[in-house]
Amino acid sequence: MPQDETDPTGGVDILTFGCRLNTYESEVMRGHAAALDDVIIVNTCAVTGEAERQARQAIRRAHRERPSTRIVVTGCAAQIDPDRWAALPGVTRVLGNEDKLKAESWSLPALESGHAVSDIMAARETAAHLVTEFAGRTRAFVQVQQGCDHRCTFCIIPFGRGPSRSVPVGVVVEQVRALVASGYREVVLTGVDITSWGGDLPGTPRLGQLCRRLLALVPELERLRLSSVDPVEIDEDVWRLLEHEPRFMPYLHLSLQAGSDMILKRMKRRHLVADAAAVIERARSIRPQIGLGADLIAGFPTEDEALFEETLAFLAQVAIPYLHVFPYSARPGTPAARMPAIPVVERKARAARVRALGAESAQRYYESLLGRELRVLMETPHSGHSEEFAPVRLAQGESETGRIEVLRGVAVDADGIVAEIV
Numbered sequence: 001m002p003q004d005e006t007d008p009t010g011g012v013d014i015l016t017f018g019c020r021l022n023t024y025e026s027e028v029m030r031g032h033a034a035a036l037d038d039v040i041i042v043n044t045c046a047v048t049g050e051a052e053r054q055a056r057q058a059i060r061r062a063h064r065e066r067p068s069t070r071i072v073v074t075g076c077a078a079q080i081d082p083d084r085w086a087a088l089p090g091v092t093r094v095l096g097n098e099d100k101l102k103a104e105s106w107s108l109p110a111l112e113s114g115h116a117v118s119d120i121m122a123a124r125e126t127a128a129h130l131v132t133e134f135a136g137r138t139r140a141f142v143q144v145q146q147g148c149d150h151r152c153t154f155c156i157i158p159f160g161r162g163p164s165r166s167v168p169v170g171v172v173v174e175q176v177r178a179l180v181a182s183g184y185r186e187v188v189l190t191g192v193d194i195t196s197w198g199g200d201l202p203g204t205p206r207l208g209q210l211c212r213r214l215l216a217l218v219p220e221l222e223r224l225r226l227s228s229v230d231p232v233e234i235d236e237d238v239w240r241l242l243e244h245e246p247r248f249m250p251y252l253h254l255s256l257q258a259g260s261d262m263i264l265k266r267m268k269r270r271h272l273v274a275d276a277a278a279v280i281e282r283a284r285s286i287r288p289q290i291g292l293g294a295d296l297i298a299g300f301p302t303e304d305e306a307l308f309e310e311t312l313a314f315l316a317q318v319a320i321p322y323l324h325v326f327p328y329s330a331r332p333g334t335p336a337a338r339m340p341a342i343p344v345v346e347r348k349a350r351a352a353r354v355r356a357l358g359a360e361s362a363q364r365y366y367e368s369l370l371g372r373e374l375r376v377l378m379e380t381p382h383s384g385h386s387e388e389f390a391p392v393r394l395a396q397g398e399s400e401t402g403r404i405e406v407l408r409g410v411a412v413d414a415d416g417i418v419a420e421i422v
Contacts, residue, residue: 012036015062017055018045020190020227022075024141025101029074032106039111040066043100044075044085046160048329052077056088063090070111074100076160082117097161122162138379138402139225140184142175143167144210145191149199152257153268153339154297156331157192164196169210173217185404186223186249186377194226195233208237215247222404223377223387225249228295231256231279232271243286251389252283253293253322259314260307263300266339273314280318289369291388293322298354299347300328301339308350315357321365322389323358327351366390366417370409373422378403391416 012033016026026043033039040062045051059071073085074095082094096117099105105116147162148155176187189211191197198205207226215224224247226238231254241248254276258264261272283290296311315323327347330337342350369390378384381398384405385391392407395418399405407419 012039012041014041014043015055015058016043017051017075018043018047020141020188021143021146021192024143024190025097028101029106032101032103036106036108036111038066038069040069040071042071042073042075044073044077046076046080046156046331048326049331050329059085059088059090063088072111076157079117079160080156082115086115138184138377138384139186139188139223140179141188141190141227142172142179143191144172144189144207145194145197148193149196150193150270151268153266153335154257154300154328154331156334159333161192164193164199166197166199166201168201169205169213172210173214176214176218176221180218180220183402185402186225187221188225188227190227193230194228195230195235206235206237207233208235208239208241211241211248212237215241215245221247223247223249225251225389226253228253228255228293230254230270231276234279239282239286242283242290249387249389250287250289251291251293251387252279253324254279254295254320256294256320257297258300258303259296259311260303261310263303263307263311266302267297267300267336273310277314277318280320289372289388291322291365291386291390292318292320293324293389294320296323296325296354297328298325298350299342299344301330301336301341303342303350312353312357315354315361319361319364320358321362323354323361325351325354325358363412366409366412369417370412372409374407374409374417374419376405376407376419378405386417392419393417395420397421 014026014030016022022043022045029041042055042059044055055077062071070092071090072093072095073091076097078085078094079097085091086094093111094115094117095105098118099116104110144167147164148158149164179187195207197207197210211224229252256276257267257269259273264272280292283292374386374392376384376386376392378399378401381401383393395410406422408422409417409419411418
């Protein structure tokens with residue numbers, strides 16, 4: 001579902017689908033479009049057919065409820081197939097992923113000038129955008145990288161985002177300083193493939209070096225967190241920060257996708273199950289209570305029951321508490337879309353089984369945190385997330401939104417940890 005809802009009073013409303021990078025880019029567009037009135041921006045996602053369906057549904061509903069409002073559609077789905085989105089009722093402009101981040105795209109004359117979707121595969125740099133406000137949020141996202149040079153067989157995103165390109169260290173530091181000055185306590189580094197950061201910069205620095213310099217140059221930043229990382233690209237500086245730097249959050253979210261070597265090879269991933277297991281073991285040896293997450297695809301083409309059981313067995317073994325599970329969604333133009341498909345009903349059933357296993361792992365993980373002091377960034381007066389990204393809520397009383405509160409877990413329920421102020 002979209003991360004924002006429209007407001008019938010006019011102004012600029014943004015409906016954001018998909019990833020954290022889209023969330024960041026929606027804030028960039030919010031700033032660029034601030035002078036416009038009665039406009040709805042729909043920032044689409046192309047990861048799954050369901051994400052596209054929800055965006056189309058939201059556009060039709062917005063046009064039905066506000067027929068005179070101009071609708072601008074952008075994001076990965078719009079970049080990949082602009083004509084399809086331009087044909088929807090109420091859509092007055094389609095913007096590509098590069099075009100949406102240019103301030104000149106959001107003037108009134110530009111809004112009336114028709115569609116603008118440039119060739120994303122020709123992009124060689126990614127512009128930096130200073131964002132100091134994130135609507136309704138207590139942690140801020142900073143884009144450090146854009147695009148992807150890998151070609152996983154299931155993924156259409158490189159054709160929506162273009163080749164990998166990095167934001168220079170100095171620009172990231174400037175952005176983070178501005179966010180800290182605006183009152184943010186935690187920053188999340190985000191991108192399409194953030195562990196590829198630096199490959200196109202002089203000297204080819206690595207992501208860990210960026211994190212190390214960022215923490216050194218912005219000492220007032222209290223918490224730094226990474227978004228999804230590729231298991232085979234975690235560099236030694238990242239490991240050292242996890243071990244020695246308390247401001248570097250004890251949390252890794254792995255782009256895992258499967259727990260079967262055969263399926264990983266057919267996905268054209270660059271890791272095998274043993275590689276992922278080694279990363280998880282190393283992380284827990286450094287920080288035993290580290291929060292671990294993973295992206296999983298259930299029902300990938302050719303995944304028979306035996307191969308699926310391999311994934312289940314691996315997940316049961318490593319007990320990852322935060323699982324982000326997708327039923328496989330065929331993306332036209334990708335190699336996987338031409339492979340023998342698993343019935344949709346079976347994909348959904350397998351996704352449900354993986355989620356159930358993840359919920360069990362999460363409950364055990366939350367129980368392991370009981371009795372410990374947890375430093376929780378309060379996102380509401382009653383709830384927030386710990387350094388390990390465990391969801392925590394107060395058993396009674398309230399705190400201040402944006403405050404880092406020291407709490408002690410006293411119980412676990414289906415929603416996470418129930419805690420008391422220490």
